[in-house]
Amino acid sequence: KNEVEQSPQNLTAQEGEFITINCSYSVGISALHWLQQHPGGGIVSLFMLSSGKKKHGRLIATINIQEKHSSLHITASHPRDSAVYICAVRGGGADGLTFGKGTHLIIQP
Amino acid sequence: DTGVSQDPRHKITKRGQNVTFRCDPISEHNRLYWYRQTLGQGPEFLTYFQNEAQLEKSRLLSDRFSAERPKGSFSTLEIQRTEQGDSAMYLCASSLTLDTEAFFGQGTRLTVV
Numbered sequence: 001k002n003e004v005e006q007s008p009q010n011l012t013a014q015e016g017e018f019i020t021i022n023c024s025y026s027v028g029i030s031a032l033h034w035l036q037q038h039p040g041g042g043i044v045s046l047f048m049l050s051s052g053k054k055k056h057g058r059l060i061a062t063i064n065i066q067e068k069h070s071s072l073h074i075t076a077s078h079p080r081d082s083a084v085y086i087c088a089v090r091g092g093g094a095d096g097l098t099f100g101k102g103t104h105l106i107i108q109p
Numbered sequence: 110d111t112g113v114s115q116d117p118r119h120k121i122t123k124r125g126q127n128v129t130f131r132c133d134p135i136s137e138h139n140r141l142y143w144y145r146q147t148l149g150q151g152p153e154f155l156t157y158f159q160n161e162a163q164l165e166k167s168r169l170l171s172d173r174f175s176a177e178r179p180k181g182s183f184s185t186l187e188i189q190r191t192e193q194g195d196s197a198m199y200l201c202a203s204s205l206t207l208d209t210e211a212f213f214g215q216g217t218r219l220t221v222v
Contacts, residue, residue, distance in 0.1 A: 031208055041198050043213035086151055096154030
């Protein structure tokens with residue numbers, strides 16, 4: 001069973017700061033997802049990646065397969081980025097996703 | 110297509126009652142997943158379907174839980190004899206194939222009193 005660890009659990013930053021959220025997993029995977037969850041429960045998929053780096057707007061996701069580690073970066077953070085960011089992986093013998101506990105991000109104006 | 114939809118959004122039930130939730134995935138998505146999320150935790154996998162076949166079930170899915178996807182389109186998740194520990198957000202997601210992006214519904218928040 002894959003173990004997914006995220007850090008930090010909580011992060012409060014000022015508007016404009018560069019944000020990094022980290023995710024580590026314990027066994028090999030076929031794909032890693034970064035998800036965003038707003039209050040009320042809705043989950044939005046931000047990235048799915050299996051190698052390298054992806055960029056979408058102010059969001060950048062990277063993954064290092066050898067080190068079993070991924071990072072999500074937010075450039076020029078904005079209060080509307082405030083949400084819970086969740087890392088999830090597929091692999092390790094399971095077809096369903098295994099999720100981290102999430103990082104609760106608050107961006108203050 | 111409006112994405113993955115779940116019904117109801119909220120459900121309050123008395124302990125011991127049965128409840129049923131519905132998930133309508135994105136059309137043509139073969140894979141449908143059910144997850145459960147308790148407060149302050151990440152979602153946990155419950156079960157998934159490929160078309161109408163239920164291919165994997167988590168140990169979290171006790172005998173009181175049953176899921177169906179009879180025609181390979183919408184799915185239902187039933188909980189019998191609900192317990193307070195069943196209180197959680199139940200999330201449904203669908204994807205076209207195993208390694209494509211997963212799309213999530215808004216979830217059904219269950220409160221057992």
